Amino acid sequence: MPQNPEKVIDHMELFRQPEYKDVFARKQAEFEYGHPKEEVSRVAEWTKSEEYKAKNFSREALTINPTKACQPLGAVFAAQGFEGTMPFVHGSQGCVAYYRSHLTRHFKEPNSAVSSSMTEDAAVFGGLNNMIDGLANTYSLYQPKMIAVLTTCMAEVIGDDLQGFIVNAKNKDSIPQDFPAPHAHTPAFVGSHVTGYDNMMKGILSYFWDAEGSPAREENDSVNVIGGFDGYAVGNNRELKRIFGLFGIDATILSDVSDVFDTPTDGQFRLYDGGTTLEQTKAAKNAKATISMQEYCTPQTLSYIKDKDQAVAKFNYPMGVGATDEFLLKLVELTGKPVPAELTLERGRLVDAIADSHTHIHGKRFEPPRDSRRPI
Numbered sequence: 001m002p003q004n005p006e007k008v009i010d011h012m013e014l015f016r017q018p019e020y021k022d023v024f025a026r027k028q029a030e031f032e033y034g035h036p037k038e039e040v041s042r043v044a045e046w047t048k049s050e051e052y053k054a055k056n057f058s059r060e061a062l063t064i065n066p067t068k069a070c071q072p073l074g075a076v077f078a079a080q081g082f083e084g085t086m087p088f089v090h091g092s093q094g095c096v097a098y099y100r101s102h103l104t105r106h107f108k109e110p111n112s113a114v115s116s117s118m119t120e121d122a123a124v125f126g127g128l129n130n131m132i133d134g135l136a137n138t139y140s141l142y143q144p145k146m147i148a149v150l151t152t153c154m155a156e157v158i159g160d161d162l163q164g165f166i167v168n169a170k171n172k173d174s175i176p177q178d179f180p181a182p183h184a185h186t187p188a189f190v191g192s193h194v195t196g197y198d199n200m201m202k203g204i205l206s207y208f209w210d211a212e213g214s215p216a217r218e219e220n221d222s223v224n225v226i227g228g229f230d231g232y233a234v235g236n237n238r239e240l241k242r243i244f245g246l247f248g249i250d251a252t253i254l255s256d257v258s259d260v261f262d263t264p265t266d267g268q269f270r271l272y273d274g275g276t277t278l279e280q281t282k283a284a285k286n287a288k289a290t291i292s293m294q295e296y297c298t299p300q301t302l303s304y305i306k307d308k309d310q311a312v313a314k315f316n317y318p319m320g321v322g323a324t325d326e327f328l329l330k331l332v333e334l335t336g337k338p339v340p341a342e343l344t345l346e347r348g349r350l351v352d353a354i355a356d357s358h359t360h361i362h363g364k365r366f367e368p369p370r371d372s373r374r375p376i
């Protein structure tokens with residue numbers, strides 16, 4: 001082969017060397033059993049014809065690149081919003097590489113998640129040993145405050161029992177008996193990333209709220225907020241905190257990733273900054289209400305919270321003047337506090353700015369609908 005350590009050449013050049021050309025030609029002739037060249041040319045020409053075009057555009061039942069990913073991705077994201085929490089994915093390593101790279105690519109920030117690295121033997125005999133070793137390594141290497149355990153397709157197909165495995169791992173001293181290790185089964189072949197987010201959120205809340213010896217609920221005036229699988233959470237959560245601050249509402253964002261995905265690279269390793277603290281998570285049980293900003297990310301979580309006698313409200317991320325009004329009015333209803341003057345002023349300026357932008361675009365005065373001028 002022409003490759004040598006003195007001069008490593010790129011694959012584009014490498015695969016054009018005679019040795020490779022010969023390998024490709026023999027592979028094609030002896031193994032691929034492809035169609036004759038004439039047939040390939042005929043079909044290639046046909047794809048440029050009107051007949052093909054008509055067939056192509058008459059398709060009705062086709063979804064290209066649906067915005068749907070697998071459950072564990074959402075579960076990892078939900079877990080990362082809690083302080084010092086390491087998502088522990090019980091399954092194969094490649095899946096975890098996908099979640100990490102997906103989130104890194106979107107947020108342009110490194111993020112941590114580990115895997116129990118199940119391989120063929122674990123797929124046949126079960127992944128208990130992987131869990132025992134994996135939890136011990138995660139605990140000693142990363143020193144997290146909590147390890148949130150979830151599954152991939154592989155662990156679900158063979159039916160690994162997370163609850164039992166975690167108890168076993170604790171009995172083998174992988175992690176201390178009282179170390180927080182909530183879990184959620186997240187079979188990737190059911191639902192999508194929003195389902196996984198929901199499962200993990202419910203798993204973490206129920207771990208703390210239903211823990212043995214956990215004090216009974218004593219309602220206070222605070223409000224919980226769940227952002228859902230929100231790619232703009234860094235900015236959105238900060239804006240939510242500003243709004244709650246103006247209202248004077250004591251609010252807890254459950255899974256607050258705003259600082260997590262904005263942790264500076266300053267040369268000192270830590271899992272990440274910020275996140276909802278474990279104390280806040282426990283105390284969230286006593287809140288007056290929980291608001292979900294994305295209802296499809298939280299059906300099971302909200303149903304669980306409602307069963308705890310908390311009021312719940314859900315939105316489809318309130319964007320725009322009308323939807324934001326709806327959100328603010330819900331806060332008024334839940335807390336009995338009036339809309340702060342600053343927000344009313346900001347709203348007025350926003351409505352005027354929208355009107356002005358329409359004037360620029362159409363060259364004539366735009367009157368916003370009477371409804372959007374109404375005071376909130």
Ligand code: SF4
Pocket residue numbers: 070071072094095098151152153154188189
């Ligand atoms: S669909 Fe299954 S195999 Fe693929 S990344 Fe998700 S958990 Fe892994």
